[in-house]
Amino acid sequence: MILDQLPLAGAYNVRWSASRDQRGAFGRLFCAESFAKAGLVSQWAQTNLSRSSARGTLRGMHYQTAPFAETKLLVCLTGRIFDVLVDMRPRSASFGRWISLTLDGALGDGVYIPAGIAHGFQTLSEDVMLHYSHSHPYRPAHQAGLHYGDPDLAIDWPLTPVAVSERDRALPCFSRVTDDLQKERAPQ
Ligand SMILES: Cc1cn([C@H]2C[C@H](O)[C@@H](COP(=O)(O)OP(=O)(O)O[C@H]3O[C@H](C)C(=O)[C@H](O)[C@H]3O)O2)c(=O)[nH]c1=O
Numbered sequence: 001m002i003l004d005q006l007p008l009a010g011a012y013n014v015r016w017s018a019s020r021d022q023r024g025a026f027g028r029l030f031c032a033e034s035f036a037k038a039g040l041v042s043q044w045a046q047t048n049l050s051r052s053s054a055r056g057t058l059r060g061m062h063y064q065t066a067p068f069a070e071t072k073l074l075v076c077l078t079g080r081i082f083d084v085l086v087d088m089r090p091r092s093a094s095f096g097r098w099i100s101l102t103l104d105g106a107l108g109d110g111v112y113i114p115a116g117i118a119h120g121f122q123t124l125s126e127d128v129m130l131h132y133s134h135s136h137p138y139r140p141a142h143q144a145g146l147h148y149g150d151p152d153l154a155i156d157w158p159l160t161p162v163a164v165s166e167r168d169r170a171l172p173c174f175s176r177v178t179d180d181l182q183k184e185r186a187p188q
Pocket of ligand 1: 060119165
């Protein structure tokens with residue numbers, strides 16, 4: 001796999017550099033040694049599989065709060081998604097900035113999402129399957145998120161969102177969440 005730094009510090013596009021032959025293709029999605037050498041998380045507490053049926057399905061924006069803030073390695077297995085990362089790290093130069101990238105299951109595209117980043121995606125095709133590796137276990141009490149339609153973030157979703165969960169519809173806007181985070185940014 002090939003790690004390409006993204007505009008948010010510590011985030012990477014993880015490209016599947018497969019060996020191809022007459023049978024098809026084979027390649028690594030993750031390597032503890034390579035990830036540790038690159039200073040990335042190299043141990044996972046949990047993996048998840050996410051399946052979305054309809055084109056336009058929107059999930060997010062999610063993150064876990066401390067002490068269960070999690071790093072994620074997401075790999076697109078089938079279909080295509082518009083993937084979005086929002087920097088929630090109070091001391092980051094890109095605090096409050098969002099970036100997007102398209103992940104294609106046919107290419108085995110992945111993204112490495114460091115702790116402190118809110119993550120969400122919208123499917124660009126039907127029948128999308130994603131594989132998640134999480135650095136920390138799931139803790140419902142530490143589940144947090146941002147509203148995908150936050151006017152301050154103005155995330156440029158490519159399609160009209162469909163199949164948004166009630167939980168995601170009720171998530172707060174960035175300005176409400178960051179009041180506390182801004183206090184963290186203030187010089188000590
Ligand atoms: C993450 C997780 C969820 N669940 C349960 C909780 C809900 O009853 C159900 C669906 O969870 P949720 O609605 O959070 O699933 P998504 O909306 O797809 O969230 C996921 O997609 C967004 C974009 C992410 O980045 C999150 O890391 C990931 O949680 O599975 C578990 O039982 N274990 C788990 O580890």
